[in-house]
Amino acid sequence: MTAPVHDAVLSVRNLEVGFRTADGELKAVKGVSLDVARGETLAIVGESGSGKSQTMMAVMGLLASNGFARGSVKLGGEEILGLSPRELNRFRGSRMGMIFQEPMTSLDPLYKIGRQLEEPLRAHARMGRAQARARALELLTLVGIPRPKERLDSYPHELSGGQRQRVMIAMALANRPEVLIADEPTTALDVTIQAQILELLAGLKDKFGMSIVFITHDLGIVRRFADRVIVMKSGEAVETGPTEAVFAAPKQAYTRMLLAAEP
Ligand code: ADP
Ligand code: MG
Numbered sequence: 001m002t003a004p005v006h007d008a009v010l011s012v013r014n015l016e017v018g019f020r021t022a023d024g025e026l027k028a029v030k031g032v033s034l035d036v037a038r039g040e041t042l043a044i045v046g047e048s049g050s051g052k053s054q055t056m057m058a059v060m061g062l063l064a065s066n067g068f069a070r071g072s073v074k075l076g077g078e079e080i081l082g083l084s085p086r087e088l089n090r091f092r093g094s095r096m097g098m099i100f101q102e103p104m105t106s107l108d109p110l111y112k113i114g115r116q117l118e119e120p121l122r123a124h125a126r127m128g129r130a131q132a133r134a135r136a137l138e139l140l141t142l143v144g145i146p147r148p149k150e151r152l153d154s155y156p157h158e159l160s161g162g163q164r165q166r167v168m169i170a171m172a173l174a175n176r177p178e179v180l181i182a183d184e185p186t187t188a189l190d191v192t193i194q195a196q197i198l199e200l201l202a203g204l205k206d207k208f209g210m211s212i213v214f215i216t217h218d219l220g221i222v223r224r225f226a227d228r229v230i231v232m233k234s235g236e237a238v239e240t241g242p243t244e245a246v247f248a249a250p251k252q253a254y255t256r257m258l259l260a261a262e263p
Contacts, residue, residue, distance in 0.1 A: 007037055007038050008035040008036060008037055008038075008074075009036050009037065009038050009075070009076060009178050009179055009211050010034075010035070010036040010059070010073075010074070010075055010179050010211065010213070011034075011035050011036075011072075011073075011074040011077075012032060012033055012034045012035070012055075012059060012071070012072070012073050012074075013033050013071055013072040013073075013074075014031045014032075014033055014070075014071040014072065015029055015031065015032045015033070015055060015058060015059075015069065015070070015071035015072075015073065015081075016029055016030060016031055016069065016070045016071055017029035017051065017054045017055065017057075017058045017063065017067060017068070017069050017235075018067065018068055018069075019064070019066050019067050019068075020066045020067075020068075021066065027235055028051045028054045028067075028235055029051040029054055029055050029058065029069075029235045030051075030234075030235040030236050031071070031236065032051070032055055032071075032232070032235075032236065032237045033237070034230055034237065034240070036179060036211045036213055037211065038178075038209065038211060039205070039209045039210070039211060040211055040212075040227045040228065041202075041205065041211070041212040041213075041214060041225055041226045041227050041228075042211070042212070042213050042214065042226060042227065042228050042229070042230065043213075043214045043215075043216060043221070043222040043225070043226035043228070043229045043230070043243070044056070044213065044214070044215045044216075044229075044230050044232060045215075045216060045217060045219065045222060045229060045230070045231055045232070045258065046217075046231055046232030046233055046258075047217070047233070047258075048217070050232040050233050050234060050235065051232055051234075051235040051236075052183075052215045052232050053183055053215060054067070055232070056098075056181050056183060056213060056215060058073070058081070059073050059096075059181070060088075060092060060096060060098060060181060061080065061081075061083060061085065061088040061092070069081060069082075075091055075095060075096065075178075075179070076095070076178065094124055094175040094177065095175075095177055095178050095179070096177050096178070096179050096180075096181060097171075097172030097173055097174075097175070097177035097179070097180045097181070098172055098180070098181045098182070098183070099165070099168045099169055099172050099180070099181075099182045099183070099185045100168070100183050100184075100185070101183060101184040101185065101187050101188055106168055107156040107164060107167065107168070108156070109155065109156050109157060110155075111155075112152065112153050112154060112155055113140070113151055113152055113153075113154050113155070113156065113159070113167055114133065114136050114151075114152030114153060116167075116171070117132075117135075117136035117139060117140070117152075117167070117170060117171060117174065118132040118133060118135075118136050120171065120174055120175070121135055121136065121174055121175075124174075124175055125174075125175060133152070135174070136152060136170075137149060137152060139170040139171075139173065139174060140152065140166075140167070140170055142170065142173070142204075143166040143167070143169050143170045143173075143200060143204075144166060144196075144200060145163055145166050145167070145170075151163075160193075161188060161189050161193070162189055162193035162196065162197065165185060165186070165189060165193075165197055166197070166200070168185075169185075169197075169200065169201070169204070173204065173208075176208060176210075177210060178210055178211065179210065179211045179212070179213065180201070180205075180210055180211070180212045180213070181212075181213045182201065182212060182213070182214050182215065183215045184215055184216055184217070185197060185201075185214075186198060186216075186218075186221075187216075187217075194221075198221060198224070198225060201214075201225075202225055214226060219247075219258065219259065219262045220262070222243060222247075223243060223247060226243045227242065227243060228240065228241065228242050228243060229241070229242075229243045229246050229247075231246070231252065231254065231255050231258065233254050238252050238254055238255070239251055239252045239254075239255045247259065
């Protein structure tokens with residue numbers, strides 16, 4: 001583990017995540033510590049099943065019902081691990097935003113895009129109908145959706161995969177979070193759209209000064225967008241440091257192997 005970051009927005013210490021299964025307990029995350037500084041992009045890499053997603057799910061308080069977490073998760077200095085779902089709602093969607101791999105599963109197919117953007121604004125930010133509508137339009141414009149005004153009245157299936165991911169980013173940004181957590185946000189998209197989404201995220205980060213935690217298995221993306229990188233293997237953070245330093249001189253054999261496997 002590297003030295004603690006001074007101005008950390010998010011600070012995770014000795015995080016353990018386990019699941020109760022029919023065969024007993026499965027340890028998915030085994031004592032991970034990480035800090036996210038204000039305005040930085042941190043990438044988490046590692047092979048499938050290494051615990052990347054569950055680390056961040058625990059941070060967001062979104063573990064499956066058979067899961068449990070121990071350790072410490074501080075957001076802006078406040079302990080949030082173990083808070084009730086109701087208490088966590090103060091942070092999720094307001095100070096932490098999140099986007100996932102497959103935007104179709106996160107959007108409700110039965111409701112128009114506008115309504116899905118407006119509802120959290122009305123609930124969290126207590127906006128009136130007209131104000132939420134105006135903000136929804138502003139958000140769709142911000143994430144570069146063509147003809148945003150018409151799109152407020154579209155259903156999710158009327159949009160392309162890339163556009164749906166843009167809507168998810170708009171939703172995640174609605175309450176101006178300090179940290180945006182993105183779990184393989186471009187994996188389901190084709191390569192040119194991937195690049196556009198990543199450029200969008202990088203631009204938004206600079207514009208709002210937010211921090212991004214980015215889970216990916218694409219080392220090219222890490223090279224291009226991440227300030228620091230954490231390499232996970234079998235539930236542990238085996239290497240962490242500035243991206244350039246880690247890629248130029250990986251300390252762990254496992255990291256060297258990941259780099260060698262890069263296409
Ligand atoms: P990654 O994102 O690095 O691919 P995950 O964090 O999704 O890996 O998974 C880590 C481990 O946790 C895997 O072995 C996975 O099968 C296990 N896991 C995730 N969710 C559950 C669950 N609800 N019950 C049991 N095991 C789970
Ligand atoms: Mg995952």
